[in-house]
Amino acid sequence: MTTPFTLDGEQRKWCAELRTLAARQLRPLAGPEAPGRVNRPLVRALGELGLLARVLPSDGPVRAMDLCLLRASLAQECTEAETALALQGLGAYPVLRFGTGEQRSRWLPEVVAGRAVAAFALSEPGAGSDAAALELRAAPDPGGDGWRLTGEKCWISNAPGADLYTVFARTGPAPRAAGITAFLVPGDRPGLGGQPLEMLAPHALGTLTFDGVPVGAGDVVGEVGGGFRVAMNTLDLFRPSVGAFAVGMARAALGAALAHAGERRAFGGPLKDLQAVSHRLADMATRTEAAALLVHAAAAAYDAGEPGIARRSAMAKLFATETAQYVVDAAVQIHGARALQRGHLLEHLYREVRAPRIYEGATEVQRTIIAKELYRAADVYGGE
Incomplete structure (x- = not known):
């Protein structure tokens, strides 16, 4: 069994160092909230401090445990830094894992240094939770050997201000997941536009419009028709770390309470002498600890190459994000009206904590994934 039930001394030391770094060097860069705008100084700082290199290493595979410890530690002190780091990883991981040598050499050094902002463009107005239903079309280019992208993406983090998008489009007549291809689309490609969206969660988010955007064979990430695999492989890695983000927020809220x-x-x-309050704090702490253990278990299983990664990832994201919502809400209740004042830590967390229950697969999607994996296991083992 590879699942760690406690972090070792080096891991605990690293997490403490990350929290100090986030509080002293990254939080001052968070600045006033500017919905729909990428915080480039913050992204550059993540690169200069070497944190993006831990998310997108050049000398080996991405370690899910490192990603989770990074996200949880940063989130505890500066959610803006955590989100900026995670979005760089999410947008560029398909290039690291499935990209060509030319794609990797062109873009990964820039992303890791924080000089280029990356984005993962999957969701559409009619294809959020049901990612296989996307409608962005990649029609053959009548004037060349590539495609033209036509359609819209919505709720894309770092849009429309990113330098690089991993875009998922339908290239063939095959239904659902079978007809999807991933493309690498620079932000200055002709025909690409978009608008920022003002959302409850205060990070850059927007729409993308594709008006005959040209892409060629050199822009394909992975294989033509293999885009859904690229997307799901990326989400299997990042879903436990969404849970880690939630654990970091829960710990911050618990500490404040x-x-x-x-x-x-x-x-x-x-x-604290009131039993109603002390029992609530005990429940908050217990659920947060359980969520952290589930996240660590999923990350350790991923790093060890164990089976059942989809189920473990879904469980970690499901439980941790629902737990964080409970803990932050309970902390607000303990504080009373002061926690709802603009600028209070809990007011900030209360807005931040809602979105992770939706993005990268809503809570209901995670339950569906878990159930399907359980049914599959039952078929394999005869229901035992």
Whole structure:
């Protein structure tokens, strides 16, 4: 069994260093929220500090455990830095894993250095949770040997300000997942446009419009018709780390609630002496610890190449994101009205924590994945 039930000393030390770095060097760069705008100074700092190189290593495979520890530690101190790091990884991992040598040499050094901003363009107005239903068309280019992309993407992180998009489009008549191809599309490609969206969660998000955007064989990531595999392989790696992001937010909220319960006096004593509050804090801590263990188990299984990665990833994302929602909400309740004031840590977390239950596969999608994997296992082992 490779699942770690505790982090070793080096891992704990690294996480502490990451939290200090995030608080002292990255949080000041977060600045005022600018919905729909990429924070390029923050992305550059992630590159200069070597953190993006841990997400997209040049000397070996991506380690899911490193990714999870990074995301949880940064999220505990600066959610903006965590999100910027994760989006660079999500957008560029298909190139690292499936790209050609030319694609990797052209783009990965720029992304890892924080000089180029990457994005993962899968979702569409009619294809969010049902990713195989996407309609962006890649029609054969009548004037050449490539394709022309026509259609729209929506709810794309880092759009429309990214330098590089991994775009998933339908290249053939095959239904559902079988007809999808992944393309590498530079942000300055003719015919590519978009608009920022103002969302509840304060990070860059927008739409992309494709008006006959030209792509060629050199832009294909992986194989023609193999794009859905590229997307799912990427999400299998990143789903546990979405859970890690959630664990980081839950830990931040729990820490704030514990401090407030010890300082705030009501009914003749500190809040922590009230059984209703102390029991709520105990539940918050227990659920957060359980979520962290599930995330670590999924990451360790991924790194060890164990079977059942889709199920483990889905379980980690499902439980951790639902737990974070509960913990942040409970922390707000313990604080009372002050937690709802603009600029309060919990007001910020309350807006941040909602989106992870939807993106990269909503909670209901994760339950469907888990159930399908359970049915498959039952068929293989005769229901035992």
